[in-house]
Amino acid sequence: MKQIFMAGPWITEHEIKVVEDAMRNGWYENAYYYVETFQKEFAKYHNRKYGIMTPNCTTAIHLLLTAMGIKDGDEVIVPECTWIATAAPITYLRATPVFCDIEPDSWCLDPKSVEKSITSKTKAIIVVDLYGNMPLMDELIDISKKYNIPLVEDSAEALGSSYKGVKAGKFGIGSVFSFHRTKTITTGEGGMLLLDDDKLYERCMFLRDHGRVKGIPYYNSEVTYKYMPFNVQAALGYAQFQRLDELVAKKREIFKMYKERLSDIEDLQFNAEPEYVFNSVWATGLVFGKSHHMTKKNAMKQNEEMGLPTRPFFYPLSSLPAYPGCEEKYKNKNLIAYDISSRGINLPCALNLTDDQIDAICNGIRKILSR
Numbered sequence: 001m002k003q004i005f006m007a008g009p010w011i012t013e014h015e016i017k018v019v020e021d022a023m024r025n026g027w028y029e030n031a032y033y034y035v036e037t038f039q040k041e042f043a044k045y046h047n048r049k050y051g052i053m054t055p056n057c058t059t060a061i062h063l064l065l066t067a068m069g070i071k072d073g074d075e076v077i078v079p080e081c082t083w084i085a086t087a088a089p090i091t092y093l094r095a096t097p098v099f100c101d102i103e104p105d106s107w108c109l110d111p112k113s114v115e116k117s118i119t120s121k122t123k124a125i126i127v128v129d130l131y132g133n134m135p136l137m138d139e140l141i142d143i144s145k146k147y148n149i150p151l152v153e154d155s156a157e158a159l160g161s162s163y164k165g166v167k168a169g170k171f172g173i174g175s176v177f178s179f180h181r182t183k184t185i186t187t188g189e190g191g192m193l194l195l196d197d198d199k200l201y202e203r204c205m206f207l208r209d210h211g212r213v214k215g216i217p218y219y220n221s222e223v224t225y226k227y228m229p230f231n232v233q234a235a236l237g238y239a240q241f242q243r244l245d246e247l248v249a250k251k252r253e254i255f256k257m258y259k260e261r262l263s264d265i266e267d268l269q270f271n272a273e274p275e276y277v278f279n280s281v282w283a284t285g286l287v288f289g290k291s292h293h294m295t296k297k298n299a300m301k302q303n304e305e306m307g308l309p310t311r312p313f314f315y316p317l318s319s320l321p322a323y324p325g326c327e328e329k330y331k332n333k334n335l336i337a338y339d340i341s342s343r344g345i346n347l348p349c350a351l352n353l354t355d356d357q358i359d360a361i362c363n364g365i366r367k368i369l370s371r
């Protein structure tokens, strides 16, 4: 059997042709053709006014938080369980991430925990659509309105998901996507920021290109960032985006196969799919029920011994050495995150997975649970 990869793209002749066109023709008057087309189409799909392509999703978050005026002394709420990229830009701006618990079904931000954590310093709430799952958006939007604190949606893992018919990426004042090589559509490295507000858009466009003053060449009114996209990268993103339905169908098929093949084992939890959510399942998460007495560490070790790759459910951010002193502060507060994370793994989600490989992974899980 060929090597099993955790994650990876599905590239066809279509992408190769579009990228070739960008290489041949995407210069001079066409230097931003694919960037502009991709931004426009991506925003339209999400019913947003503006799309801004960025070098990756982390820079998109940094750009947005900067434009929102997040600064030293501010607090920004994030879920405990997410990739560190959601929270790192808060620290770049010398603000403080405040880690909130997740809820047990969706594994996304728990609205009750958010409400308890709000202080006079809270300046934003970043919700994350974890593994393609959707948070309890109605409740989170109510809290955002009640306290007048803007919501930001990190939809890096949820391209193609929706909540009550609204696309992931349409929630809050801005949303971000990742096109990292491990994501559902890829540009190798890449990201997108989606916005509706004109002023915020102007500010982000200004911040992403060295604070240039419009109409005056080489004249800068502030020291800012250089977060510009590249046309060839955008061509790849656009071509992948045109195949989104096919890519999401494959992700869902992988998810369905895992679920079906493991359906006879009791007390296993997978990505949530309540009837009002369409889950594009960037990655299949598997949380072992307590009756199995299986930790993620143990499961990963045993899988590895069989040559089967898995990854840990995201660690609670507060438990990581990157946030010294936070574990003591949060571990008795964010109980669900610490508990779920300790029992959860991610199964391979590469878009080149074969049925045989999925069988092998499921047999591996079966084996470690029967020992």
Ligand SMILES: Cc1ncc(COP(=O)(O)O)c(C=O)c1O
Binding pocket: 056, 057, 058, 059, 082, 083, 085, 086, 128, 154, 156, 157, 177, 178, 179, 180, 189, 190, 191
């Ligand atoms: C939830 C989440 N947010 C942000 C990011 C950052 O994306 P990027 O690697 O494109 O900066 C990722 C992925 O890596 C992610 O999974």
